[in-house]
Amino acid sequence: MKTIITSKRFFTRRIQSFATILVTIVAFTACSEQATIEELGLEDAVLIEKIESASKITVDAAALPTATKATFNDELADSFIQNVQLAKGLGYKVSLYTDNESRVEATSTVFFSMSGKQLNDQDQKRGFRRNKCFEFVFPVDFIMPDDSAITLETKADWVLIREWYQANPGVKVRPELLFPVDIQLEDGTIQTLLDRSELMAVKDACKMNRDKRKCFKFELPVTFTMPDASEITVNERADFRLIRQWHIANPTVTEKASLNFPVTIIYKDASTAIITDEAALIAAKVACRN
Structure with a gap:
């Protein structure tokens, strides 16, 4: 027995088929565009x-x-x-x-x-x-706004600072980087930065595409007097961290260590000079910048 499809039923089926094809094409096109954007067609830039x-x-x-x-x-x-x-x-x-x-x-x-x-x-x-002007030589120490200390042993430990602020969402004060810190320059040179002014000098040189190396370094040993009148002697570079450890143990003390004079400084060309007081040290730094 033959099945007779009326023109109305036939027309309806044709519309449904066309709609199905259209939806398929649109879906395929959308997927193709998404794949093109995400993975295939567009370069990152x-x-x-x-x-x-x-x-x-x-x-x-x-x-x-x-x-x-x-x-x-x-x-x-x-x-x-x-x-x-x-x-x-x-x-x-x-x-x-x-x-x-x-x-x-x-x-x-x-x-x-x-x-x-x-x-x-x-x-x-x-x-x-x-970009980075230099790499910190770990460990690096911070005093947080609640006077707790966070020590970064590797670059992955930077998340510890982020996690502290996530746990203290109402705190806006930023952490205090403790000096002295060691940094490594692009050429592998290790430098010790005694304070923020020396750090900013390195960054300024970086921004101006100039030599980032410090003009001079101290001939060791050198001795620092701490705010409680105790003394810390730096016999080798690693001993500079003793100053940071003192501040970790005394987080509410804002006064910094003072360098005991006289000291000998060694310039990049290996020449030396004897510095007898703070004014002479500042003058030597200014002369470097000029």
Whole structure:
């Protein structure tokens, strides 16, 4: 027996078939576009430009893909998320802050794809802000706003500072880096920075693309008088940490150690000079800058 399909039923089936095909095409196209954006078609620089120029909405940091956690526990372990902006279908623009003073600037920007991959940003200005002028030689010590101490033994330990602020969300005061600290320059040279002024001198030289090496160093041993009148003698570079340990044990004391004179300084050309007081030491530093 033949089945007769009326024109109305036939027309309805044709519409349903066409609709199914159309939905399939749209779904395939959407998937293809997503795959192209995420993995296949767009280079990181192009995707970053699209994110920058697109309309964005501010979202909570918790909205970032899970894959970004690996980056924030590795290369960006020293960074806090200040702001996250989402360009729908493209990716994320993330504003960062860091207490790692080896970086050129405290604030910077990074980009992630929708899947959470950190994009390779070739923009020189943004990249320069994230660059490091030097590497800290661990351990590095900080006094936190509650007078507790955090010691970083490796670069991965920067997350300890971030975790402290996550546990104390109302605290805005930043941690205090304890001096002296050792740093390693690009050429492998190890330098000891006695205070913040010496650190800023290194960073200024970095920003101006000049020689970052200190003009001179102390001939050891040297002795420091601490705020409680005790003395610490530095016989070798590692002994500078004894000064930091004193401040860890006395976190409420803001007065710094004072250098006992006279001391001998050694210039980069191996020549030496005897420094008899603080004024002469300051003059020697000024002469270096000039």
